[in-house]
Amino acid sequence: MKIKGYKNFGVTQKIMSELAGVNPSTISKIVSAGDYFPIDTNVHRNIRYSITDTRRIIKKVSKDFSGKKSNMCFYNFKGGVGKTSLCFQVSSHLALMGYSVLAIDGDPQGHLTTSFGFDTDGKFLTLYDVIARNVPIDEAIVNIYEGLDCLPSNIALTRLEPALNELPKREERISIALSSIQNNYDFIIFDTNPTISHINRNIISFTDLINVVVETQAYSLNGLKILVSDLEKFFKSMVMKKPELLIIPNKYEERTAASGEAMGVLREYYSEFLMPDFAIRKSEEFNTSAKNAEPLAFFCRSNSIAFEDLNEVIKYILDKVSHKNSSRPRREEEKISGES
Amino acid sequence: MAKVKYKSVSKNLEKITKPSDNTDSRSSIGQSITITEYYELDISRLIPFKNQAREAFSDQEIQSLSQSIIRHGIRQPLTVIKSEVQGKYEVVSGERRLRASVLAGLKKVPCIIIEDSSMSEEIAVVENIMRTDLHPLELSKAFCSLLENNKNLKQKEVASRIGVSESFFSEILKYNTLPSDVKRILLEKNIKERDFFRKLLRTNNPMSLLNETFFSPSKKNQSSNVNVLRVFIKDGEIKVQSGGLINLTHEQKNLIKIELSNLLY
Numbered sequence: 001m002k003i004k005g006y007k008n009f010g011v012t013q014k015i016m017s018e019l020a021g022v023n024p025s026t027i028s029k030i031v032s033a034g035d036y037f038p039i040d041t042n043v044h045r046n047i048r049y050s051i052t053d054t055r056r057i058i059k060k061v062s063k064d065f066s067g068k069k070s071n072m073c074f075y076n077f078k079g080g081v082g083k084t085s086l087c088f089q090v091s092s093h094l095a096l097m098g099y100s101v102l103a104i105d106g107d108p109q110g111h112l113t114t115s116f117g118f119d120t121d122g123k124f125l126t127l128y129d130v131i132a133r134n135v136p137i138d139e140a141i142v143n144i145y146e147g148l149d150c151l152p153s154n155i156a157l158t159r160l161e162p163a164l165n166e167l168p169k170r171e172e173r174i175s176i177a178l179s180s181i182q183n184n185y186d187f188i189i190f191d192t193n194p195t196i197s198h199i200n201r202n203i204i205s206f207t208d209l210i211n212v213v214v215e216t217q218a219y220s221l222n223g224l225k226i227l228v229s230d231l232e233k234f235f236k237s238m239v240m241k242k243p244e245l246l247i248i249p250n251k252y253e254e255r256t257a258a259s260g261e262a263m264g265v266l267r268e269y270y271s272e273f274l275m276p277d278f279a280i281r282k283s284e285e286f287n288t289s290a291k292n293a294e295p296l297a298f299f300c301r302s303n304s305i306a307f308e309d310l311n312e313v314i315k316y317i318l319d320k321v322s323h324k325n326s327s328r329p330r331r332e333e334e335k336i337s338g339e340s
Numbered sequence: 341m342a343k344v345k346y347k348s349v350s351k352n353l354e355k356i357t358k359p360s361d362n363t364d365s366r367s368s369i370g371q372s373i374t375i376t377e378y379y380e381l382d383i384s385r386l387i388p389f390k391n392q393a394r395e396a397f398s399d400q401e402i403q404s405l406s407q408s409i410i411r412h413g414i415r416q417p418l419t420v421i422k423s424e425v426q427g428k429y430e431v432v433s434g435e436r437r438l439r440a441s442v443l444a445g446l447k448k449v450p451c452i453i454i455e456d457s458s459m460s461e462e463i464a465v466v467e468n469i470m471r472t473d474l475h476p477l478e479l480s481k482a483f484c485s486l487l488e489n490n491k492n493l494k495q496k497e498v499a500s501r502i503g504v505s506e507s508f509f510s511e512i513l514k515y516n517t518l519p520s521d522v523k524r525i526l527l528e529k530n531i532k533e534r535d536f537f538r539k540l541l542r543t544n545n546p547m548s549l550l551n552e553t554f555f556s557p558s559k560k561n562q563s564s565n566v567n568v569l570r571v572f573i574k575d576g577e578i579k580v581q582s583g584g585l586i587n588l589t590h591e592q593k594n595l596i597k598i599e600l601s602n603l604l605y
Binding site: 218221222224225228229236252254257259260261262263264265267268269277278279 | 343344345346347348349350353354356357358359360455
């Protein structure tokens, strides 16, 4: 299996300061005081530092770094809203910030896998092998760069759905399979495919934060209405505590009336799940980033709006999960809701 | 980021995006195998709804309903809510079906379980008034308790929530002010004419009006004028309708004879 190496990729001091949420001069001081060296000594502007250095520097300067831990997913059964793009960015940047991240591709289309630079024709193990064929999970996990691991996916994952039906506790197979590595990571992040399937049921049962990415347009909002009500019913019937829900409006266009109206709908009905007055603006950089399999921080300019919005999402998520000990399993007392 | 702009939501968009209150009993998508739209509940677990509107259960009707259940089964599930009594369910609508099922010897009946018990009374009333066989007094009692339980709502709002007009609601509501012995008789004798109810409300002594109208033995003979003979003249020709004469006694005919001869000579 051949995957893209990230040996020559790095992050500038400016971007580091943004990620760490500190002043650029703070970063500058740390860099000049420590033994950090630029990856390419020939350039004089936009000097970049290696992934390892970036992680060390940011870890050093950011406040309340430790104690953050979450299993989350990017979920929606409406397709094309930007789940994979955002999942890719959030997981890769959390790793750059010094956290230990496992990104799991739960979509047989394998686009998250592609984003991480996997060769699409390559042979690798997926969640299917782990759950249905009892392959030890460490064998399936692939390291992308320091702090970032990936459990990739390809079309073979479609076989997991019927296999799940045969297994006992079919809504909890992922929780069972991941229990052995749960403590190796700060963040376990799932990308999902846009369906309501047993795979996705497994994923949302496992996570404590569900990031619902929505487009700021009518169909997407209609889908959201169905999704939220379905989630409600699912967790009720599973007798589980509902995970936190974060609705992230995406592809917002300031100039269009439709976007403004969509934000109006979101504020009206879902304000409890929203970041206040926030939406990710539509930007070509997300597409470029996915196409080249390069997280934004590796190439974006310091005034990139895509990076600015992404950074805001990451900060919000970190704030949401901070010091919250994820208490799994979430099963509440058994209540019988009727005979079958 | 730049400040998000909000625009007011148009009717069309609202229609497709407004979340519905989760009162429907459809299960979560994909779970329909384990969670069904209705459950077969054991009859022993079902108890009558504590705010049951219906008071009069006619044995005969239940008998015939039970016959139909034996033949066709229960065509429409009962609506139930979880009772405060552990393990029991209250039948919000379908108590007649339940009684008939017991009679028919069924062990289990299909039930839809409503999660939101605050809606139960409304549902019970709505289900019953949509069928017209609820007695006006039962309806009146149900309206009263609905109004009682929704003190923050105006009469008009309660009426619109169960889908009846305000005037209908307030008229039915007034029936509850009738004396209880009058109400008992009305229920027992299944008297439900709206005109008569209005008369009852107007009069000072509804009991005597009730007795006069329905239970006075001489009432029929006193009030009815029977036509026995009609005579018409059209274009100089005389037409006689004498059908009424057939039922008369001999003495009555003689009386008419005398009366007529006095008139004509």
